[in-house]
Amino acid sequence: MKQIYDMLKLENIKILAGVKDWKEAIYTAVQPLVDGGYCEARYSDEIIKNTEKLGPYYVLCENVALIHGSTEQGVIKRQIAITLLKEPVKFKEDGYDVRILVTLAATDAESHMEVLQAMSELFESKESTQRVLDASNEKEIYDLFVGTV
Template sequence: MIKTLLKPENCLKKEKVSDWRDAIHQALVPLRNGGWCTEEYEQSVLDNTAKFGPYYVLCPDLALIHAGPEKGVNGTQMAVTVLNEPVRFSEEGPDVHVLVALAAIDKEAHMEGIRATANIFMDPDKAQRVIQAPNSNALYELFVANAAEC
């Protein structure tokens, strides 16, 4: 199932982003390019951030970029972007290296991706392996392997 939810081309390594808005934009690029969501979805994440704050920063090093399906979601898909230089979504917030972007048409289809992400970030060693993945292919393989453990 994870291989239908996360495609190799949706895993990216980037040096850095300019700020948290750019982080959201960059995290969603693979999903927009694949037709899984529209620019309206990105705007929904930005609007929700203005209203609620960075609700998607779940722990140090992890932001789970998402919004509701009613605003520009065309299908269920996941993208993972790892930043060599972390970004902060608020002044007092933690550094974030891993941007997991989700577009989901319902509340069930993306659960395997959330389980794989949780499996990684519950173990500091696994999280460090993701952050230090040498390339996009290694990043993809780490997520697939951790989904299999769930």
């Protein structure tokens, strides 16, 4: 997998039953990065403001969202967090069901493109996406993302 996944830490991967709405999804997905000191708490609020203004620009396809804001919206250090929801959330009424939330704290514009490329490789087949959706623990998700499986 791409070098960006060297940034992914096992403690930043969570599997949850579900969330009540898209705003809670963002807070939940960003929280590991706040807890680890990779971004400020306001990063969630900034992403929500962006979403209210621009729509859910980070929903890439069915089941997958790349949650992110701009570097000046509270990013401290580069890092990724992954949240798998057992029950999907919609970021807009007629939008995709989303269960895999990849949260990016990027300190530069290149990281964004690097993650998009790496994610497109991981999610290019329904089989690899399904493996993430079916993961039973955080280590399994970690291994899928860093390419050790």
